[in-house]
Amino acid sequence: MCCLFAVLIHGYLKEKVIEDTHERARIVLGLMEAVGAYAADTLRPRMMNVVRELSGEDEFIAEAMSTTRIRHGIMRFVGKKHSEFVYRRVADAPRNSANLADPFQRARLAEFRADPERVEWHGVHERDGSRYFSILRPIAVHDECLKCHGSPEEAPVGRPGWPCPPAAASPSAATVGAGPRNGWCR
Secondary structure (H helix, E strand, O other), X not given: OHHHHHHHHHHHHHHHHHHHHHHHHHHHHHHHHHHHHHHHHHHHHHHHHHHHHHHOOOEOOHHHHOHHHHHHHHHHHHHHHOOOEEEEEEEOOOOOHHHEOXXXXXXXXXXXXXXXXXXXXXXXXXXXXXXXXXXXXXXXXXXXXXXXXXXXXXXXEOOOOOOOOOOOOOOEEEEEEEOHHHOOOO
């Protein structure tokens, strides 16, 4: 009887920890989406106007205009106090190898490609002998993205320097994961 009770309690507590981790990861990913939206809708347009007034050109200053650069910069600071969370934007064929999806993420990208209506994957998975909880959401390419990631001739001066591949050819995803650094999965 005691063993059955222990097994039930263990199962219940494990499920509660996963639910809590899911909620915390969802909040982190939601905050990163909000930061990106603020940078794209408010900060970048204002900075483009200021730069245009000062220099007469549409110059791109990545630290103030790139939603990805801003998100990753903020997560570096967050990671100093909450190292259990990792935020990445990944792709099958990124221009920057640091953004290369791992095999697990590539499988999820294939699922997003096969089902364009799918808006999220979340759950526990194994990597390098450890268990992780992850949330992955596909990243949509909008007209605003193509101002910098479209035709090189039309991009502002100083932009990162590469066009975005067609969305269907190389889907990307924003992912946040929580793993063994906080001991939840043992």
